[in-house]
Amino acid sequence: MPPDTLSDSPESDVTSAMTFKDTELTLGIPGEPTRSPAGKFCTKRGFIETVDLNLGTSTSKPRGKAHADEVDDKSDDAVSGACKSTASKTQVVGWPPVRSYRKKALESCKYVKVAVDGAPYLRKVDLETYNSYQELLMALEKMFTCFKIRGNYLGESKVVDPMKEMEYVPTYEDKDDDWMLVGDVPWKMFIESCKRIRLMKSSEAVGLAPRTPPRCTTTT
Amino acid sequence: MKMMMGSSFPEEVLEHVFSFIERDKDRNAISTVCQSWYEIERWSRRRVFVGNCYAVSPLILIKRFPDVRCLELKGKPHFADFNLVPEGWGAYVSPWIAAASTAYPWLEEIRLKRMVISDDSLELISKSFKNFKVLVLSSCEGFSTEGLAAIAANCRNLRELDLRESEVEDLNQSSGHWLSHFPDNYTSLVSLNIACLNSEVSFTALERLVGRCPNLRTLRLNRAVPLDRLAILLRRAPQLVELGTGEASDLRPDVFSNLSGAFSGCKELKSLSGFWDVAPGYLPVVYPICPRLTSLNLSYAATIQSSDLIKLVSQCHNLQKLWVLDYIEDLGLEALAASCKDLRELRVFPSEPFGAEPNVLLTEQGLVSVSEGCPKLHSVLYFCRQMSNDALRTIARNRPNMTRFRLCIIEPRTPDYLNHQSLDVGFGAIVEHCKDLRRLSLSGLLTDRVFEYIGTYGKKLEMLSVAFAGDSDLGLHHVLSGCENLRKLEIRDCPFGDKALLANAAKLETMRSLWMSSCSVSFGACKLLGQKMPRLNVEVIDERGPPGSRPESCPVEKLYIYRTISGQRFDMPGFVWTKDENSALGLS
Numbered sequence: 055m056p057p058d059t060l061s062d063s064p065e066s067d068v069t070s071a072m073t074f075k076d077t078e079l080t081l082g083i084p085g086e087p088t089r090s091p092a093g094k095f096c097t098k099r100g101f102i103e104t105v106d107l108n109l110g111t112s113t114s115k116p117r118g119k120a121h122a123d124e125v126d127d128k129s130d131d132a133v134s135g136a137c138k139s140t141a142s143k144t145q146v147v148g149w150p151p152v153r154s155y156r157k158k159a160l161e162s163c164k165y166v167k168v169a170v171d172g173a174p175y176l177r178k179v180d181l182e183t184y185n186s187y188q189e190l191l192m193a194l195e196k197m198f199t200c201f202k203i204r205g206n207y208l209g210e211s212k213v214v215d216p217m218k219e220m221e222y223v224p225t226y227e228d229k230d231d232d233w234m235l236v237g238d239v240p241w242k243m244f245i246e247s248c249k250r251i252r253l254m255k256s257s258e259a260v261g262l263a264p265r266t267p268p269r270c271t272t273t274t
Numbered sequence: 275m276k277m278m279m280g281s282s283f284p285e286e287v288l289e290h291v292f293s294f295i296e297r298d299k300d301r302n303a304i305s306t307v308c309q310s311w312y313e314i315e316r317w318s319r320r321r322v323f324v325g326n327c328y329a330v331s332p333l334i335l336i337k338r339f340p341d342v343r344c345l346e347l348k349g350k351p352h353f354a355d356f357n358l359v360p361e362g363w364g365a366y367v368s369p370w371i372a373a374a375s376t377a378y379p380w381l382e383e384i385r386l387k388r389m390v391i392s393d394d395s396l397e398l399i400s401k402s403f404k405n406f407k408v409l410v411l412s413s414c415e416g417f418s419t420e421g422l423a424a425i426a427a428n429c430r431n432l433r434e435l436d437l438r439e440s441e442v443e444d445l446n447q448s449s450g451h452w453l454s455h456f457p458d459n460y461t462s463l464v465s466l467n468i469a470c471l472n473s474e475v476s477f478t479a480l481e482r483l484v485g486r487c488p489n490l491r492t493l494r495l496n497r498a499v500p501l502d503r504l505a506i507l508l509r510r511a512p513q514l515v516e517l518g519t520g521e522a523s524d525l526r527p528d529v530f531s532n533l534s535g536a537f538s539g540c541k542e543l544k545s546l547s548g549f550w551d552v553a554p555g556y557l558p559v560v561y562p563i564c565p566r567l568t569s570l571n572l573s574y575a576a577t578i579q580s581s582d583l584i585k586l587v588s589q590c591h592n593l594q595k596l597w598v599l600d601y602i603e604d605l606g607l608e609a610l611a612a613s614c615k616d617l618r619e620l621r622v623f624p625s626e627p628f629g630a631e632p633n634v635l636l637t638e639q640g641l642v643s644v645s646e647g648c649p650k651l652h653s654v655l656y657f658c659r660q661m662s663n664d665a666l667r668t669i670a671r672n673r674p675n676m677t678r679f680r681l682c683i684i685e686p687r688t689p690d691y692l693n694h695q696s697l698d699v700g701f702g703a704i705v706e707h708c709k710d711l712r713r714l715s716l717s718g719l720l721t722d723r724v725f726e727y728i729g730t731y732g733k734k735l736e737m738l739s740v741a742f743a744g745d746s747d748l749g750l751h752h753v754l755s756g757c758e759n760l761r762k763l764e765i766r767d768c769p770f771g772d773k774a775l776l777a778n779a780a781k782l783e784t785m786r787s788l789w790m791s792s793c794s795v796s797f798g799a800c801k802l803l804g805q806k807m808p809r810l811n812v813e814v815i816d817e818r819g820p821p822g823s824r825p826e827s828c829p830v831e832k833l834y835i836y837r838t839i840s841g842q843r844f845d846m847p848g849f850v851w852t853k854d855e856n857s858a859l860g861l862s
Contacts (some may be wrong), residue, residue, distance in 0.1 A: 150682055159550065
């Protein structure tokens, strides 16, 4: 029997004849946002369409006969919405059971220094807070507001100083102490190998590791 | 009048005999023999463990045991570790400290877990107990380095200060400098664990402290102590038995050789932890001590990958306890199984718990290998992404001596990846074969069946953790009616409702506590339970406002039920409701 079939009253037994009301189906247990398990329910769409839907939302909805009035009647939207959520994971509170102490310890180990040629100050960024080159470069642009980043992140990124009309190329030092161009390797690989970032004047960027065509645009 | 048999021994003799009896269970048993034994026992009990700080009040404790020297208290429910208990729920230790400060002037040890302790309480501790020796704060919060400064300044006989995973507020003015509050003539430190401190401590103070305490055997440093400083400390304290390193991200040859030399002087080192951001190039400095290591905690070492882990553990032939990240992978666990025949405890933590896809080659196979190769393995915590009934059966048959088995399959309701069935029979095999199993955590796709197995076979089970499992109240009923030794039950996101709970109400008084969140227990049932069972506190934790404003059949968000002899507590926050307030609101 499907584990998520919930009986709405203690007396109903799944083996006894089920009435229409008895088989109120939820897509999730109250308190749990509709998320990837809904993918399994997509295959039962035929069944779902024939019964009343009582959809779990993040504020626990009461279940049970007395609360038919609180049933969400946007059932179709919810089903399709729930199916969409298989792609993106919404996090459940406290799951998996990893203590926040431990999560924090794993998190903050990706701070790297960012230097800009010509600027007297260094900044630090936590690479873990970004999911793509685009996000990182946008953040760098915000940080060094006198510069502008031009172009897309697909290896074409250049930072331009409108005052000096000089171009800056984002580069980074990797674990092997080599200076590489930002954007060459998949994002995940970049996070793991990047030790520090330098926005280099493009005139000096000659001679860096040759730029390979970007492998994939979907890595985040 | 005929005297009872008990008077044939003078009190002093009985007291002397009782002094050999240490376990709480045994002490509790002898105190029930007769009135005089009860009296002698209560006057001579020195060590008290209160598993739930709300089960008894300080006054009741002091009245029965007038001369306690070691007090251990636990506060919040275990699921507080995973943010399921809202801030401000309770577990304040101050009433206990206040009462103890007058009643127990000779108190030597305080151990707290998941409690809230203020700087004021720390200061009171430091000034009230002249012979204070041990302070262990495990997963506690509410205090700052100010409170630690008071402990350092006033506790002349302090042996142990262990801040195990607590949250300590670093106040700018005193952060780091609290260590310098230990007086120059203070030399009795044996154990110091400050691994949880975020900010820097004053290194000079630390170095001088370590240098003048010849009995120091445990030193767990925080991240902010760099490796070159560590070498200095090791040379000051070569007698260390347990060490936690700080961080070590930059690989420098001079630091490497300095550290190598320092480690080679530590002939007693048996336990290592820390390793935050360690550049793998540093690992060889510990190779010489690997053969002596019995305990290794690499669970924060996010920079050490499989091959380096294998090199490391393969040399630890005497290892008994390993905590590690899943970077060790199946291959590393195979190496562990081959090299560490004395392994007793293994914990494998997820490096990317929220990633949608696996990032490492760690499967059920790793755990199977260890269960095959390590005959003394009895305690397991394992995070993974796939499991099969076959694997669980194999593990159960390999290791019938298992006492603690906690499996976390990261995606809820994951079925057996081989046959897509539930994992009922796999876990059933665990409880059936491991007859001494005391602690079990379930995960994966599970029906009511698994609870039937647990109720049938889990006769020694004391603690059970359940999430996203079961089909109906029958599941909960199996556990409550079958597990005779159950003390703690914690459940989240399961379709368990009123029926099983009410049918097994009496069972709840034999347990320490029951936690249920995101289940189907109605407010009405909670009220009923609270009214029928006066020796239970039934706490409804609901942040949606008064339960009385919703229909009685409405399920509560969270429920925490515990037995108590001190009645309702008076420090409940606004989101906790109990029977008294319920009845004040009246029925709908």
